Amino acid sequence: MKHLSLGLAFAALAGSVHAAELGAVDEPIKLAVNEWTGQHVTTHIAGEMLKAAGYKVEYVTAGMMNQFQALADGDLDATLEIWSSNVSDEYAKKVAEGKVVEIGDLGLDAREGIAYPAHVADLCPGLPAWEALKDCAGVFATADTLPMGRLVDYPADWGTPGADRMTGFALPFKAVPAGSEGALITELRASVEKKSPLLITFWQPHWAMSAYDVKFVDLPVGNEACFTDPAWGPNPDAVNDCDFAPSRIFKAAWSGFEEKWPAAFEILSNYELAVEDQQPMMGEIDVDGGKVEEVVTAWMAANEAKWRPVVDAATK
Template sequence: MSKKFGIICLTFICTLALLLSACGNDDNAGESTNGIELGQKELTIPYVSWASTVAGVNVIKAVLEDIGYDIELTQVTPGALFAGIADGSADMSVGAVTLPYTHESYWKKYGDQIDDIGITMKDSVTIGLAVPSYMKIDSLEDLTNNTNNIGKKLEKTIVGIDPGAGQMQLTKNKVMPGYNLDKWTLQATSAPAMTGALAGAIDDQKPIVVTLWEPHWAFIEWDLKYLKDPKNLFGEPDSLHAVARKGLKEDAPAAYKVLDQFHWTKQDMGKVMVKVHDGMEPIEAAEEWIENNQEKVKKWKKGLKTSK
């Protein structure tokens, strides 16, 4: 009887150990999140060095790492971002894909090769040519009409950002011809170089016209205005989209679910951007924002069990 009892006890202990082990695996954020598999744990997110994009990618990086992913951020050009997601060498993007106007040309080329997960910020992104408010011009037509001799004062130059940016292409190929600015130059630089030029001009109270978008910390830092666009060539406000390579939903289901539930406002983004502009490391600014906005972040993680 004692031998039989011992066998029963041993069987019970082994069974209990297996059950505990299985439960442990279910709770392990490195393997699954409450039944939704992590799948591929190492993911790459390309980004362009735009203030808005830097804010978005660092927030999503922190959120995804919280549930067990290993996220690599890679700085690229706008064209490389779309191409990389389309060919599968990069996994996803948040904060950079602006539709339907700004990145229309890229979407026509790559859209059918990319999974559009959905809108993360609806009708909140505006683009245009901006000037300091002290300048005595108010419309793109003032550039056309050379109001207050503005062409000479600016040497007929508009200071832009990355040459591959959708806003640059739209400005060069549609807006400038539409306002007969064929003798003007759209100077390609980078987002930091553009804001640097803007800061210098404002310090000296000199005229300058730049390609700019909102949300952007520059509108908080300085008193700026968009030049009116009576022909509406820059289009209506855009929306930011989360996109992914084809197959990510199957390869990394939990990450895809977070992206599908990821929504925030330009005010949210602005808070992260200002912190970064003031000198805080982007990931630290993102983590601070997350700590202060737990209810919103919980909605992004709905259905998932986090590792923290």
């Protein structure tokens, strides 16, 4: 689905959102900072919007999977980039308990999957078809995985979606969790520079998708039956023999947020960010070495028409 430009979306919102009370401006709003660069960009833009409205903001480092207890307890006030394909059961539990509330989609068009740099197709003929991996797993083997191939999966606290696919498709690969997003990028860079084999769990939006010409393996389209019924899909003995479910990216807050900071709640609820805005900033940080704060500040100054209407609609 094509995404409206951020400016158009915000302009439309500005006409429909009503001004609200600011609330407890003397107390900082604590925003969760998770483990990947795109989330840092998302969160700092949100924080700068809140500051522009007159709020104090505190950025708090929090693990993606374990942040929801802190959110339920009010030790965190909001988290701005939750991926539906990678969210923990704890999130649903806290929402059901009424301690965490969902505050709308972020608006990023996203995809996750099993991927490889384009040159790897020469090393494993038949790609992008997933069946090709049955015959060339040995190409991806390392000393630690022999005789199985090696899949570099997400960091352990992001879940095990890559490992789940290897099991689901009965592919002879061992999934090895990366230590961080940076470790995933290091793997991609080394593979491209050396023209060496690499199979990796990855996602878009991400600057590395274009920088390293990353391609996704073609897997059967994911649906709920695939994740619950072993009989569905090419492997009758396992679930997860399909692609990742389409990712929805959304935001959540502590249940007391709206009452404590009404205008801030409206700002974060109506805040959206387009891939076209986020992805270049990720590249400025991860490729060019820019600091998150400086990159976001520059973007805010150059794109005021894209975010100011939401702040003004909530506060004036």
